[in-house]
Amino acid sequence: DTVLTQSPALAVSPGERVSISCRASEGVNSYMHWYQQKPGQQPKLLIYKASNLASGVPARFSGSGSGTDFTLTIDPVEADDTATYFCQQSWNDPTFGGGTKLELK
């Protein structure tokens, strides 16, 4: 299986820029997607195909990367962005990263 590695947690102040990384154990082309999950809610698609913004998602969110290294950037961060962010690859049998919990200072 393709293992996706994410940092467990990050803390930033509102108004700052934050980058959340996801590293794949093998190349996944651009078949990387990002989801946001708030406590008690289902995940929500933010970015698909590495860098494409999903419908209705604010332009503060952006994605980049290809191959094995991918980044989700939020700029500027708002209080409502407190959530856990998951990456998911669909190049091979689908797998998710462990999630990065974003907290605001």
Added chain:
Amino acid sequence: EVQLVESGGGLVQPGRSMKLSCAASGFTFSDYYMAWVRQAPKKGLEWVASISYEGSSTYYGDSVKGRFTISRDNAKSTLYLQMNSLRSEDTATYYCARRVGSWREVDYWGQGVMVTVSS
């Protein structure tokens, strides 16, 4: 409006069976691959199973292969997950998910249904 509504969860004893359903509305169900994704309490997401448009092709994660069966009824716009030989490690919230086209991302998720496997 796209809606995915799961049902059928609850408490079940180890070794027993349970069947989940997901009623879809707001889109042409047969035009989409569908999937089940689960999340154990305070844990990450795990892809459980997925199924092609007409149900002819299925995929299962290693942890459920041989025990779970995904199926669909396009006439009823309903997705199913038959879970047999349940184990404590199957305890999780199960999400019904719509998988999209060429890049295979999930663009809609249900609210989820909780399955607890315990004696």
